[in-house]
Amino acid sequence: MKKFLILFVPGLITGILLIIGGGMVITKTSTNKFCVSCHIHTAADASWKRSVHYETQSGYRVACVECHLPPTGDAYLWEKGKTGLRDIWSYWTKDSASFNWEDRSRLEIARGYVYEGSCIKCHENLFPVKLTKKGEDAHLYYKQSKKTPDLHCINCHLNAGHYMEGYTHGSNKTFGSVSSAPKEIFKEPAKVNGFESFTEQIPHSPVSFRMVAIPGGKFLMGSPEEEPFRKADEGPVREVEISRFFMAEVEVTWDEYLAFYAQTAAEGRSTDTEGVRSKTTSDIDAISGATPPYGQPDQGWGMDQRPAISLSYHAAQTYCRWLSSVTGRSYRLPAEAEWEYACRAGTTTPYSFKGDPEKFQKTGFKAKLSKDDTAVINSYIIYKANSSGKTQTSEMVKSNPFGLKNMTGNVAEFCLDWYQPDAYSQYPEGVVKDPRGPETGEEHVIRGGSYRNFAGSLRSAARGYTRTEEWLKTDPQIPKSIWWYSDCFYVGFRVVCEFDETTGKL
Numbered sequence: 001m002k003k004f005l006i007l008f009v010p011g012l013i014t015g016i017l018l019i020i021g022g023g024m025v026i027t028k029t030s031t032n033k034f035c036v037s038c039h040i041h042t043a044a045d046a047s048w049k050r051s052v053h054y055e056t057q058s059g060y061r062v063a064c065v066e067c068h069l070p071p072t073g074d075a076y077l078w079e080k081g082k083t084g085l086r087d088i089w090s091y092w093t094k095d096s097a098s099f100n101w102e103d104r105s106r107l108e109i110a111r112g113y114v115y116e117g118s119c120i121k122c123h124e125n126l127f128p129v130k131l132t133k134k135g136e137d138a139h140l141y142y143k144q145s146k147k148t149p150d151l152h153c154i155n156c157h158l159n160a161g162h163y164m165e166g167y168t169h170g171s172n173k174t175f176g177s178v179s180s181a182p183k184e185i186f187k188e189p190a191k192v193n194g195f196e197s198f199t200e201q202i203p204h205s206p207v208s209f210r211m212v213a214i215p216g217g218k219f220l221m222g223s224p225e226e227e228p229f230r231k232a233d234e235g236p237v238r239e240v241e242i243s244r245f246f247m248a249e250v251e252v253t254w255d256e257y258l259a260f261y262a263q264t265a266a267e268g269r270s271t272d273t274e275g276v277r278s279k280t281t282s283d284i285d286a287i288s289g290a291t292p293p294y295g296q297p298d299q300g301w302g303m304d305q306r307p308a309i310s311l312s313y314h315a316a317q318t319y320c321r322w323l324s325s326v327t328g329r330s331y332r333l334p335a336e337a338e339w340e341y342a343c344r345a346g347t348t349t350p351y352s353f354k355g356d357p358e359k360f361q362k363t364g365f366k367a368k369l370s371k372d373d374t375a376v377i378n379s380y381i382i383y384k385a386n387s388s389g390k391t392q393t394s395e396m397v398k399s400n401p402f403g404l405k406n407m408t409g410n411v412a413e414f415c416l417d418w419y420q421p422d423a424y425s426q427y428p429e430g431v432v433k434d435p436r437g438p439e440t441g442e443e444h445v446i447r448g449g450s451y452r453n454f455a456g457s458l459r460s461a462a463r464g465y466t467r468t469e470e471w472l473k474t475d476p477q478i479p480k481s482i483w484w485y486s487d488c489f490y491v492g493f494r495v496v497c498e499f500d501e502t503t504g505k506l
Contacts (some may be wrong), residue, residue, distance in 0.1 A: 013197045029084070035064040038091045039084075043101040047145035052162035066122070067161050075171055079115075094166060102265050103389025106299070111152050114161070119153040136169060140478030150299055155474040155486070168296045176261045184300045189327035192503050197403070200497075203326050205259040209248060211497055212403045213237060216244035218431065219341050222346060222424055227350055228357040229456030232462050233421040240432045242341045246497040247334065250394040250405050251413060252319065254303030257311070260319050263326075264289025287322045290315055290483035294475065300488050301390040307411045307492040309391060313444055316414050316493040321497065330498040336417040336445045336463075337435045343408060343448070343460045345401035350459040351402040351408070353380050366452040374455075379410030381458055387451035393434060408458040410490035415445040419465035443468065450490035466491075 018429055028034060036045060048054055055063035070079055084322070099496075103109070126139040138156060145151055154160065159167040163209075167173075183206035190201045222237040223230045261492060264287060292313075297310035323331040334342070345352050360377045362385060374385060379490045380400070382392045387410075394405045418441025427435055437445065443465045449458035456462075467488075475486035483490075497503055 002303060018499055029080075030069075031064045032064050038087050039064075043102055044162060047162035047164070051159065051161055053161050055357060056138050058197070062122075062161070064466075067114050067118055070091055070117050071121045073117075074117050076345050077333055080298050084401055089175070096484060105158075105175060107155065107158055110154055110158065110163065114154050116150070116152050119157075122356055132170075134477075137478050141476045142480060151474050156476060164300060165298045166296060171294055172292050172296065175297070176258050176265065176276075179399065189329070192329075197246075200220075202256065202259045202323070207255050207259045208251070209250070210258055211246040213499075214247050214248050214338075214342050214402055216242055216246050217341070217346075218242075219344055219346075220434075221340055223350070223459065227459070227461070229361075229459065230461070231463070233423075234461045234474075236424055237429055238432055240337050240341070240435060242338055243434055244499050245338060246499065246503065247287070247338075247342050247402075247404060248494045248496070249399075249403065251307035251411055251492045251494045252307050252316075253287070254298065254306060254308050256482075257308040257319060258303070260322050261289055264322060265291070287318060287325060288341055289318075289322075291481070293484045294477060294481065294486065297484060297489075305393045306391045309489050310484050310486075311492065312481070312483055312485055313414055319493075320495055329502045330500055331495050332467055332498070333414050333493060334417045334496045336415040336423075336447060338434075339407075339413065339415050339447045339494075340402055340460060344402070345404070347401070347460070351380070352460060353377070353379070357456050357459055362454065377455060377458075381449070382451050383409045383449055383458055384452055384454050389451065391451055406448075408460065408462070409453075410451055411490055412446045412448045412450045412464060414491065414493040416465070417444045417445045419445045419463075452490050 019056070039045075048064075053067070058064065061297035069083065070076055072395060078481075115260070126143065127136060142151065142153075156169060158164065159414045185206055186201035186203055186208065188201070188203055190198050192198050196214050198211050199208050200211050218241045220237050221240045223234040224237060225235065227234075293310065298306070299309070320331045320333060323329075343352065347353075349355075350357050355376050360373065360374055377383070378386045379396050382397060391410055394410075397405055397409070399405050400407060416435075417423070418439070419436025420438045420441060421435055426438065446464040446466060447462075449462065471485040472480045473487050475481060475484075480486075
């Protein structure tokens with residue numbers, strides 16, 4: 001018995017001390033003061049102090065760990081340990097001055113650092129008395145779709161923990177308003193006398209944009225099997241002949257799209273459909289503009305000459321119809337073959353400039369140690385390595401040999417064609433003249449990489465396609481918008497103009 005007590009009592013005391021000490025360590029390392037000792041990010045701290053979680057209506061101040069760790073009992077210690085080890089490693093090996101807070105605060109990144117269970121722990125009642133009807137609809141959608149991947153509270157409340165300048169929650173009624181000084185208003189579209197590049201003028205607006213004359217010719221569409229990062233839907237390689245046409249020098253900018261919005265949005269809001277999906281939407285023949293977006297479609301990056309994003313395929317098509325009506329020309333989205341022809345601009349290499357995709361890719365540990373020069377690709381394309389995690393304006397890059405900018409970067413672009421992985425093999429034998437893709441389909445082709453892609457996805461032959469359901473997954477509106485994507489901020493569009501009797505064909 002004495003021997004037992006000699007062993008038991010010290011063990012008991014040690015256990016009690018470990019429990020008490022462990023609890024004290026957990027408490028000490030869960031304070032805001034401890035968090036900021038490693039997270040030396042002034043912008044994050046300042047935005048937290050301006051958020052609704054810092055000065056709450058009840059007077060309670062939400063701590064860092066209450067959002068960035070799960071509730072106690074939900075694998076709390078495990079997640080705390082993982083987070084601590086990751087943060088210590090980052091603190092020792094990374095320079096806090098290089099941290100891009102704006103990039104890391106994007107929704108797709110933030111979802112990995114905010115625990116939904118922590119949101120629900122504090123906000124148990126999702127239907128408080130003062131909640132608006134639209135808020136009720138949004139929360140009802142959330143309750144009914146809780147098992148939907150990526151459906152998270154911060155999809156609609158991204159600025160709850162950290163204040164974001166210009167962030168809009170809910171229907172954005174002020175979207176598109178212009179308060180700048182008045183500019184010269186164009187009374188008519190540009191005069192075009194033949195097949196030469198011109199600057200289009202949008203009537204009843206101060207907006208103009210450059211259209212480049214693209215000469216007709218033949219090219220090899222697709223990529224050879226030995227091309228790095230090639231995917232199966234990029235072949236077989238086909239010889240294609242393209243008729244001459246005009247293509248916009250850059251993607252449709254916010255200035256251009258907002259000219260359309262300003263002239264048509266009132267019509268769009270007055271329709272019975274209110275711009276949302278319904279059985280009667282396809283019955284509307286008039287060109288009605290988009291209804292106000294939910295939230296801030298530019299993600300707070302700025303508008304003006306940045307490419308318009310968050311727009312649906314329907315919105316892009318409607319814009320082209322409207323532009324045709326106000327200019328008297330035949331504007332539309334490019335066919336996939338036209339897009340690749342213009343992108344290649346007479347080249348047969350992976351890019352319209354010299355370079356090896358494998359050397360440009362810069363992913364993985366080995367690539368990060370590589371000293372390969374990326375100055376060339378950086379001068380032609382806005383992509384993962386130089387975008388700072390957002391869209392940019394066109395003056396940052398050079399033109400391709402046809403005079404077009406950012407064909408494979410900044411934002412991916414809608415094409416007319418329905419997407420099929422074996423589309424090229426369905427074309428008839430021999431030279432294919434002005435192909436327009438499959439006659440039917442479920443999703444449309446998108447071409448070109450974006451600000452979030454690495455070099456391998458920026459090749460001239462790389463293909464993609466719309467993902468309508470996925471891109472509207474977290475849209476809380478019932479029914480969902482036909483004008484705006486809630487989950488896609490890296491796709492825009494570029495217009496082409498047919499060279500016919502309406503554009504000055506001689």
